[in-house]
Amino acid sequence: MSPVREAHGGAGPTGRPSLTERRRAATRxxxxxxxxxxxxxxxxxxxxxxxxxxxxxxxxxxxYRYCPTKEDALTPVLTAGVAQLVEQLALRPAAEPVTEAVQAAFVTATAGDRYAQPGQTVRLIQVMSRVPEIRLRWLAVARAMQDRLVPVLAARTGRAESALETRVLAAVLIDAVTVALEHWAAEEGREPLHEVSARALALLRVAE
Known part of the structure; x- marks a missing residue:
């Protein structure tokens, strides 16, 4: 592929996003x-x-070329954790219990200043929880996260991706993490996020 063609879109010979796609992602x-x-x-x-x-x-x-509406502006913020959580869970040892693996993956995915110094993040999650337009998008992201989690859980548990148990497990885990985030923000981040998420996941009784 010529440099000119790659600059105008598509992937390069290594499968990397094109320069145009990387610039769009940066702008987004x-x-x-x-x-x-x-x-x-x-x-x-x-x-x-x-x-x-x-x-x-x-x-x-x-x-407006990137965001049809104001609430769509947050989409990358909402989806960023999706990929990180799923990717980190896929790296966990196969023999590790599911809830422990999810907790460890969640801790890794939420590491960094955004959560260690939570002022702005707390306020943002509060907005996401309270504004109906943004909450709808957050719920859509949670569903997308479930769909991405299904094959990872299927590989860990040996069940089929289409199995009821696999899909319910994905839904329950994502709901637990979502509620933990909302509770953490509602409490102004006073308790470390990893402790809140651990308490939420400990309430689950998962058949592994």
Whole structure:
């Protein structure tokens, strides 16, 4: 593939995203981070599309090219943890009990300043929990996370991906993690997140 063709889209010979795709992803991430900061600082209603575009250093036209609506700006923030959790769970030892593996994967996926110094993250999750438009997208992300978790759980448990037990297990685990995040934020992050998630997962009685 020629450099010119790769620059205009598609994957390169190594399967990596093209330069154009990487630039789009970077812009999308910048929009999301700007929206997350503004929503957490000012609140959802007080933040305009113009505010987000200005904070991200882009035009309104560019914003709408990436985000049909204001609440869509947060999509990369919502989906970032999805891939990290699933990827980390896939790396856990196969013999490790499912709930322990999920807890360890969750701890790794939420490591870093965003959760260690939770002020902005707490406010953002509170917005995500309380604003109906954003909560709908969060629930959609949770369902997508379930679908991505199914093959990982099937490989760990030896059950088929289509098995009722596999799909229910994925749903229960994701719900437990989601509720833990919401509870942690509602309590202003006073308790370490990994302890909240551990308590939530300990309530489950999973047939492994």
């Amino acid at each position: 991430s910048e929009i999301a981070e700007a929206a997350a900061a503004l929503f957490s600082e000012r609140g959802y209603e007080a933040t305009t599309v113009e505010d987000i575009a200005r904070a991200a250093g882009i035009s309104l036209r560019t914003f």
